[in-house]
Amino acid sequence: MADYAVGIDLGTTNCAVSYFDLQKDQARGPEQTMLTIPQLTALGTVEARPLLPSFLYLPHAQEFPAGSLSLPWDPSGAALAVGEFARAHGSKVPTRLVASAKSWLCHAGVDRTSAILPWQAPADVERISPLATSAHFIRHLREAWDHQHPEAPLAQQDVVLTVPASFDAAARELTLQAAQGAGLPQVTLLEEPQAAFYAWCEAMGESFRKRAQPGDVMLVIDVGGGTTDFSLIAVTEQEGEAQLVRMAVGDHILLGGDNMDLALAHAVQQRLQAEGRKLDAWQFHALTHACRDAKERMFQEPELAAAPLTIPSRGASLVKGTLKTELSRTELTTTLVNGFFPEIAVTELPRTARHTGLAQLALPYAQDAGVTRHLAAFLTRQARALATAHDAPVKVAGQAFVHPTAVLFNGGVFKADALKNRVITMLNSWLAADQGAPLQELAGAEYDLAVARGAAYYGWVRQGHGLRIRGGTARAYYVGIESAMPAVPGLTPPVKALCVAPFGMEEGSQADVPPQEFGLVVGEPTRFRFFDSSVRRDDRVGTMLEDAEGHEELEAAAPIETTLPAQGGDEGRLIPVNLQAAVTELGTLELRCLEKNGPGRWKLELNVRMKA
Numbered sequence: 001m002a003d004y005a006v007g008i009d010l011g012t013t014n015c016a017v018s019y020f021d022l023q024k025d026q027a028r029g030p031e032q033t034m035l036t037i038p039q040l041t042a043l044g045t046v047e048a049r050p051l052l053p054s055f056l057y058l059p060h061a062q063e064f065p066a067g068s069l070s071l072p073w074d075p076s077g078a079a080l081a082v083g084e085f086a087r088a089h090g091s092k093v094p095t096r097l098v099a100s101a102k103s104w105l106c107h108a109g110v111d112r113t114s115a116i117l118p119w120q121a122p123a124d125v126e127r128i129s130p131l132a133t134s135a136h137f138i139r140h141l142r143e144a145w146d147h148q149h150p151e152a153p154l155a156q157q158d159v160v161l162t163v164p165a166s167f168d169a170a171a172r173e174l175t176l177q178a179a180q181g182a183g184l185p186q187v188t189l190l191e192e193p194q195a196a197f198y199a200w201c202e203a204m205g206e207s208f209r210k211r212a213q214p215g216d217v218m219l220v221i222d223v224g225g226g227t228t229d230f231s232l233i234a235v236t237e238q239e240g241e242a243q244l245v246r247m248a249v250g251d252h253i254l255l256g257g258d259n260m261d262l263a264l265a266h267a268v269q270q271r272l273q274a275e276g277r278k279l280d281a282w283q284f285h286a287l288t289h290a291c292r293d294a295k296e297r298m299f300q301e302p303e304l305a306a307a308p309l310t311i312p313s314r315g316a317s318l319v320k321g322t323l324k325t326e327l328s329r330t331e332l333t334t335t336l337v338n339g340f341f342p343e344i345a346v347t348e349l350p351r352t353a354r355h356t357g358l359a360q361l362a363l364p365y366a367q368d369a370g371v372t373r374h375l376a377a378f379l380t381r382q383a384r385a386l387a388t389a390h391d392a393p394v395k396v397a398g399q400a401f402v403h404p405t406a407v408l409f410n411g412g413v414f415k416a417d418a419l420k421n422r423v424i425t426m427l428n429s430w431l432a433a434d435q436g437a438p439l440q441e442l443a444g445a446e447y448d449l450a451v452a453r454g455a456a457y458y459g460w461v462r463q464g465h466g467l468r469i470r471g472g473t474a475r476a477y478y479v480g481i482e483s484a485m486p487a488v489p490g491l492t493p494p495v496k497a498l499c500v501a502p503f504g505m506e507e508g509s510q511a512d513v514p515p516q517e518f519g520l521v522v523g524e525p526t527r528f529r530f531f532d533s534s535v536r537r538d539d540r541v542g543t544m545l546e547d548a549e550g551h552e553e554l555e556a557a558a559p560i561e562t563t564l565p566a567q568g569g570d571e572g573r574l575i576p577v578n579l580q581a582a583v584t585e586l587g588t589l590e591l592r593c594l595e596k597n598g599p600g601r602w603k604l605e606l607n608v609r610m611k612a
Contacts, residue, residue, distance in 0.1 A: 007455025
């Protein structure tokens with residue numbers, strides 16, 4: 001049995017670790033502790049801090065003296081730097097700094113296991129994959145834990161690792177691979193918005209039951225460094241006891257602090273250009289990192305009117321020497337409030353039109369930076385889905401959008417009160433226009449620590465304490481089936497979507513797909529297509545949807561490319577099979593292919609853990 005329940009927030013900007021000692025007497029309630037994380041803060045200097053910045057620096061072979069990157073558990077000296085020193089030094093040499101690895105980990109448009117970071121770095125810079133970078137962060141956390149708890153190695157504890165609610169199955173599976181590569185063979189994944197909600201539950205203690213009544217709908221808005229996530233959690237009642245049910249999660253939105261850093265950098269660049277000072281692409285990259293540091297400092301120090309910006313120069317061709325300027329409080333607030341949280345009607349949807357036929361390959365940021373537009377789309381879309389759903393935990397009939405009764409903010413950007421206030425103002429204006437009551441803000445825990453604290457608290461809840469958020473899988477999952485049709489020159493058979501795991505399918509359950517004629521390709525490389533939907537709540541196992549690729553309520557998940565083993569002589573044949581689906585206790589969707597009238601058994605796996 002594990003001695004500790006440990007929560008790890010593998011954040012885009014910062015990582016944190018929190019834990020409960022499960023062996024202590026919990027009669028008076030849980031006692032939670034934050035792990036202080038030793039890390040380099042300067043060459044040869046190691047300090048323990050509550051946060052590990054999610055930055056990795058790839059030094060030149062001769063850049064630093066031997067042993068200057070040493071850590072307590074690695075006295076010989078690491079080949080790279082992680083944490084505070086990586087962030088600070090990397091802002092001066094941005095071409096060797098790996099940032100936003102978590103955003104790259106969920107980018108289906110690149111090979112996330114290939115060495116591609118730093119993105120577009122010069123040819124002489126050694127690169128690393130998003131998967132390996134994430135593993136480095138987790139390994140640093142594991143080694144920091146093991147150094148402080150040699151009697152209880154982290155690999156033997158109950159570890160909960162958080163991911164954005166919008167991570168697809170492939171990104172979640174890669175997160176598990178990163179944990180395994182870092183020496184943690186068994187971890188549980190938990191959605192970040194749910195972790196934030198668990199942190200609030202812990203902070204409230206028994207007073208939670210007074211703040212949350214049956215019929216309440218809690219909206220969790222989590223804007224992190226790389227993603228924006230929305231979740232709806234309903235309070236219901238069963239046999240006189242309060243129950244928490246996760247109603248819905250939003251779709252993948254790559255929009256967060258990274259976008260805001262770029263916006264601030266563009267605002268400063270325009271001001272510098274008006275002053276006759278031009279920046280090249282390398283300097284703009286450095287300016288972006290400087291704006292990130294200034295933004296975080298000004299969030300932490302609300303009384304600060306401005307923060308200095310230092311932009312290093314590589315030579316004297318454009319700018320002689322280091323360029324210095326500042327980011328003002330007015331620039332910060334105006335750029336972020338009006339640019340990312342515009343005042344809109346609830347009917348205004350995100351813009352999706354591209355401006356040109358060609359676009360530079362990079363992170364697939366949301367095309368519309370308006371968080372409030374994405375929020376309006378989420379609430380209106382879920383209202384339509386819930387209005388006809390047989391299992392809706394609250395009634396939404398007649399509402400233009402789901403009416404939240406309370407909102408919980410999470411993510412470092414909401415340290416700025418102006419951003420929280422704009423969102424509350426917008427939500428209350430939408431509610432007033434739709435004859436709804438004003439909502440309340442749920443006072444959350446510390447934004448930098450809430451997700452880690454909530455993850456650890458969830459580990460404690462799994463021991464049989466407190467309230468657990470229920471709801472099964474947060475999406476319905478489908479496998480692509482190629483249509484049977486005569487060969488026509490130039491025409492590819494359309495792909496249908498077969499539902500194999502309905503919305504809310506509980507972990508530990510399985511279901512047989514009603515008998516149909518399916519043929520499985522074995523013995524040669526093939527590609528399996530998968531789709532999911534956050535709004536199709538009433539599809540059942542075996543429901544077949546036409547034209548999966550053009551269906552507006554389906555999203556394509558990352559395909560699985562594999563070669564299924566074949567018996568002698570079966571290579572390339574279509575083996576008649578029946579299908580069976582199961583969601584394991586670990587949150588893995590298993591699609592089992594069972595040979596008709598034969599011994600053949602094949603299995604495909606997707607990690608779909610979206611439950612807490």
